[in-house]
Amino acid sequence: MLHIYCPHCAETREEEEFRPKGEAHIARPVEPEATSDEDWGNYLFFRKNPRGLHHELWYHAAGCRKFFNVTRDTVSYQILETYKVGQKPSVTADKGAAK
């Protein structure tokens, strides 16, 4: 059971209150008409799916019903941080995770 800190509620709650919504920080193509099929495909379907640190979007479905981001290890399932949408993660794979 994951215990997740919701940055909006400022409380740690159990996994069952939340819904994972996939990879975070995915930007929609700014000019839809000028976007190639390949870029649309990439935007819609291709995901990083890393073995290790992953930035993902979560939804506090049974709580404040707000979205936020989580940095989580996909092997150990350890949650390293949670942060609001629009903010940048402080832990990234290239910067190295807190051990």
Next chain:
Amino acid sequence: MQHYSGFGLVKHALSYHENWQRAWRNPTPKKKYDVIVVGGGGHGLATAYYLAKEHGITNVAVVEKGWLGGGNTARNTTIVRSNYLWDEAAWLYEHAMKLWEGLSQDLNYNVMYSQRGVMNLGHTLQDMRDIHRRVNANRLNGIDGEVLDVKQIQEIVPIMDCSKNTRYPIMGASWQPRGGVARHDAVAWGFARGADALGVDLLQQTEVTGIRKNGNKVLGVETTRGFIAADTVGVVTAGNSGVLAKMAGFQLPIESHPLQALVSEPMKPILDTVVMSNKVHGYVSQSDKGDLVIGAGIDGYNGYGQRGSYATIEHTLQAIVEMFPMFSRVRMNRQWGGIVDTCPDACPIISATPVGGLFFNCGWGTGGFKATPGSGNVFAATLAAGKAHPLAAPFSIDRFISGKLIDEHGAAGVAH
């Protein structure tokens, strides 16, 4: 290869079963192969077997980081069916089904394929509309299927609660009598033994650590036992496809999730078919040794740790107890998780890649086991010809650019 038979069994009994031939060799890697198959699970071993048997390509290595059939092959719920909605998927799974029906004879190895029937329950009007549509689509494709009403369901599965007193009363079901279960380990072992007998090298304890390329052409694989060269490399590493693709320098439209299952203590025969429900979301069958084999959905988040979450177990068992109240006091023996590579359209990828000579067979999501012989068969043909087998062609990776998806979420059996 030593032929297995009833007579052989009796003969070996006289020497206390101490003189059976080893089922496969444990060779040292050659420097170069015609084809390398990465991944020694059911699909990879089937690929190697059909490469040797149907295409005469016997200079083949199967490279496996652990032991044969130790990944998802050992971690599924062994259900076999082909009742998919769309033509492309139905043809592919039906191709597999036809191979299943003769597989034990073909391999001279009892894979314990049992056509005990598969039932998909409907609990809402929309479920029933979808079931009618899918059964009709199946029959147009020459695949057996029937729509059952509650009375017929109760006759087949008397122990199921078909009353109106449940939260989601059962309204009907689709029924595929040719579907059933097979013994998962035997499938891997049978293919391994068959491939080995035809000259394929099965390299266990050999992990691929990199894919060597020259420009845009594959040269072979780097492994923990040194570099092995090959003109053609087929990657069949469920649960790690994304990692392998990254080694080769491209990305896949795949996300890996834990899918878990559990088995109960063994008991006397009580359930002689496979029951699946998408709505309350659980599926159950009874294995030949008597334990209930139970599964349900994937964990919603990406994961590579081969375990599942408690929340999913609770959700699964709620569904099972809802359908079978008499199972409420059955004790669960074991629980495990496998890593499934899920595609956005719940269909696999059998495809060439941006790297010449490198092919991927992945993304089977939650339903790869049922396809094992068919997947290996069409992938072997794809590797042998260097271009997609007709049944595999619609499953090219290009569909995520062209938009020609094969949306099988409804028939996949597991929400993902």
